[in-house]
Amino acid sequence: MVRKVDVDIEKRLILVVDDEYINREIMREILKDTYDIIFAENGKEAIDKIYEYKDTLSLVLLDLIMPVMKGFEVLKHFNESKKLKRKIPFIVITSDHKSEVESLDLGAVDFIPKPFPEANVISARIKRTIELFEDRETIKSTERDALTKLYAPEYFYRYATNLDKNLSIDMDALIIDIHHFHILNIRFGTEVGDEVLSSFSKKIKETIHKYNGIVSRRGADVFMAYLPHTDEYKEILSEIENIDVEEVKGRITVKIGVYPNVDKSIDIRRRYDRAKIACDTLRNKVVTSSVAYFNKDLYDKELFEEQLIDDFEKALEEKQFKVYFQPKFNVQGDKPVISSAEALLRWIHPTLGFISPGIFIPVFEKNGLIQRMDHYVWDETAKKIKEIKDKYGLSFPISVNVSRVNMFDNDLVNDFESIVKENGIKNEELLLEITESSYTENSEQIIDTVNDLRNHGFKIEMDDFGSGYSSLNMISILPIDVLKIDMALVRNAFSAEGNTRILELIMDIKKSLNVIAVAEGVETLEQVEALKKIGCDVIQGYYFSRPLNEKDFEEFLKKELNL
Amino acid sequence: MLTIQNLKALGVDTEKGLTTCMNNESFYLRLVDRAIKDSSFENLKEALDNKDYERAFEIAHSLKGVLGNLSLTPLYNIVFELTEILRKRTDMDYSNYINNLLEKRDKIKALTL
Numbered sequence: 217m218v219r220k221v222d223v224d225i226e227k228r229l230i231l232v233v234d235d236e237y238i239n240r241e242i243m244r245e246i247l248k249d250t251y252d253i254i255f256a257e258n259g260k261e262a263i264d265k266i267y268e269y270k271d272t273l274s275l276v277l278l279d280l281i282m283p284v285m286k287g288f289e290v291l292k293h294f295n296e297s298k299k300l301k302r303k304i305p306f307i308v309i310t311s312d313h314k315s316e317v318e319s320l321d322l323g324a325v326d327f328i329p330k331p332f333p334e335a336n337v338i339s340a341r342i343k344r345t346i347e348l349f350e351d352r353e354t355i356k357s358t359e360r361d362a363l364t365k366l367y368a369p370e371y372f373y374r375y376a377t378n379l380d381k382n383l384s385i386d387m388d389a390l391i392i393d394i395h396h397f398h399i400l401n402i403r404f405g406t407e408v409g410d411e412v413l414s415s416f417s418k419k420i421k422e423t424i425h426k427y428n429g430i431v432s433r434r435g436a437d438v439f440m441a442y443l444p445h446t447d448e449y450k451e452i453l454s455e456i457e458n459i460d461v462e463e464v465k466g467r468i469t470v471k472i473g474v475y476p477n478v479d480k481s482i483d484i485r486r487r488y489d490r491a492k493i494a495c496d497t498l499r500n501k502v503v504t505s506s507v508a509y510f511n512k513d514l515y516d517k518e519l520f521e522e523q524l525i526d527d528f529e530k531a532l533e534e535k536q537f538k539v540y541f542q543p544k545f546n547v548q549g550d551k552p553v554i555s556s557a558e559a560l561l562r563w564i565h566p567t568l569g570f571i572s573p574g575i576f577i578p579v580f581e582k583n584g585l586i587q588r589m590d591h592y593v594w595d596e597t598a599k600k601i602k603e604i605k606d607k608y609g610l611s612f613p614i615s616v617n618v619s620r621v622n623m624f625d626n627d628l629v630n631d632f633e634s635i636v637k638e639n640g641i642k643n644e645e646l647l648l649e650i651t652e653s654s655y656t657e658n659s660e661q662i663i664d665t666v667n668d669l670r671n672h673g674f675k676i677e678m679d680d681f682g683s684g685y686s687s688l689n690m691i692s693i694l695p696i697d698v699l700k701i702d703m704a705l706v707r708n709a710f711s712a713e714g715n716t717r718i719l720e721l722i723m724d725i726k727k728s729l730n731v732i733a734v735a736e737g738v739e740t741l742e743q744v745e746a747l748k749k750i751g752c753d754v755i756q757g758y759y760f761s762r763p764l765n766e767k768d769f770e771e772f773l774k775k776e777l778n779l
Numbered sequence: 780m781l782t783i784q785n786l787k788a789l790g791v792d793t794e795k796g797l798t799t800c801m802n803n804e805s806f807y808l809r810l811v812d813r814a815i816k817d818s819s820f821e822n823l824k825e826a827l828d829n830k831d832y833e834r835a836f837e838i839a840h841s842l843k844g845v846l847g848n849l850s851l852t853p854l855y856n857i858v859f860e861l862t863e864i865l866r867k868r869t870d871m872d873y874s875n876y877i878n879n880l881l882e883k884r885d886k887i888k889a890l891t892l
Binding site: 235236237238239241242245246279281311330331332334335 | 798799800801803806810813814837840841843844845847848849850855
């Protein structure tokens with residue numbers, strides 16, 4: 217059974233400002249069936265209320281002559297400066313024709329005379345004003361998505377917030393996602409893709425409306441819904457996935473992330489982050505349409521991530537982040553020779569102990585802290601290179617990772633230049649590792665940045681090569697110096713049923729590009745020999761050494777090079 | 780008793796008043812009851828006695844709005860005139876106006892007792 221809710225989910229909110237109780241009561245009686253109403257008794261109160269409800273208010277009905285602060289002052293307050301991001305229409309209530317003109321000058325859009333005209337006249341004028349304004353706003357900020365006619369996210373958030381003010385029942389926040397939609401697009405063309413989206417959004421809208429909820433399109437193939445709490449997601453799922461586009465019938469897989477019984481004290485956007493987190497847990501395991509809930513585990517994970525973010529500053533300050541170095545060996549000579557190293561970060565947390573970069577890096581990537589973390593590693597690494605140079609007279613290049621976000625930093629080249637200069641090392645000694653997926657996501661801009669870096673004499677290593685989706689065409693134009701083969705590829709090639717053919721193919725590519733190939737994650741002598749045979753130049757992995765702390769690394773280096 | 784009929788007999792335009800109140804009779808009567816017992820009338824008298832025309836205008840203006848909305852015509856007409864004179868802060872003897880107003884008010888108020 218669908219639970220019925222009395223409050224119309226799209227009831228507009230009106231602020232009535234009048235110092236007289238009786239006038240306010242009459243307005244309430246006239247408007248209460250069609251609108252949600254809040255009141256203020258004077259101008260000051262009105263201004264406070266307008267700020268409080270700025271996101272959801274559809275109209276202000278303003279009496280002009282009141283004690284404490286007159287309606288004029290309120291109009292002036294909002295007219296003179298751009299205090300509100302969006303315009304809220306004001307209708308002025310007055311018995312005085314002279315004030316009518318003046319208030320129109322001050323930005324009021326209409327007036328209602330006192331004594332009040334017939335109730336239906338008042339209703340009609342209010343309705344018209346609201347419609348007029350919303351139409352205008354639609355043009356400005358696209359209230360509805362052009363393709364699907366669903367609410368755009370900003371409007372949706374406003375309505376959802378409005379709902380919370382009227383409804384004291386439990387609500388669910390949903391993220392609804394078409395699994396692998398981009399593949400449908402590639403396979404059947406964008407025309408079919410658009411048709412799927414329209415049909416899909418219609419289905420979502422119909423279904424969610426039945427449950428008294430509202431719907432928005434969040435992004436390409438991702439939708440949001442806000443509805444009174446229900447346990448019927450199986451039914452909802454089967455209704456939604458059943459779309460009427462001939463080409464894809466029965467092929468659509470839908471993922472729903474539910475944040476049930478939302479905590480209304482947290483920001484509406486964050487509630488959808490939680491629904492998204494739930495939805496993301498389905499990412500790699502969806503075969504049939506499924507629902508995932510934001511549960512205790514995910515909540516704990518969120519808390520944990522928040523703690524990591526909170527602790528970041530202190531960790532930097534107290535040097536809890538340690539730079540480790542994993543040696544790389546050139547294997548093309550008779551004997552393997554240490555030729556370089558990769559700087560890797562470790563976090564020794566005072567209470568949580570050792571935290572794997574696999575855990576904290578994705579967290580910091582999400583909120584931009586990764587930029588500062590990267591800079592820290594670059595700096596420490598440059599110092600190390602300089603130290604080795606000073607102590608042993610040795611030019612020993614070390615590679616550092618450059619996160620995707622940093623690739624969009626306009627100051628990146630300058631930053632590297634100054635790090636290198638300050639530490640008195642050469643540009644080609646600080647090797648830069650950029651992941652393959654960075655290249656594919658926004659290739660043009662990345663390629664520009666990489667070209668810029670190379671023109672400045674920096675050497676670029678493409679990290680995790682083979683894990684992304686580079687096309688052969690793209691690879692041929694990539695500005696790189698080193699191909700670093702993805703660890704998973706190496707492991708697979710040497711697993712029980714694996715074969716090394718893909719690695720051989722990569723060696724062909726590296727030869728034609730005339731670059732150096734590095735393999736990481738190499739663990740056995742057998743692997744080293746096989747890689748050497750097919751032409752791999754450099755090897756990194758536990759076979760030679762695990763990542764070492766500063767002191768151990770120096771010892772290792774001394775021993776290897778007889779320093 | 781405060782009824783539509785009794786109000787009508789005292790010259791109140793109950794039809795118009797009811798229209799404004801969505802034809803909700805008990806709602807209308809409740810508001811009339813409240814308006815008629817409001818201290819604004821006494822406050823207006825006091826302001827006029829003190830020749831505080833600023834305040835008198837404000838009170839009269841507010842009162843005019845309420846009386847108009849409820850179509851308490853006999854009272855509204857007096858306050859309407861008063862407001863116009865007070866708008867210019869005219870210094871004169873208002874006792875006729877205010878006494879007349881209070882007298883008419885008391886007649887309606889008597890219905891509520």
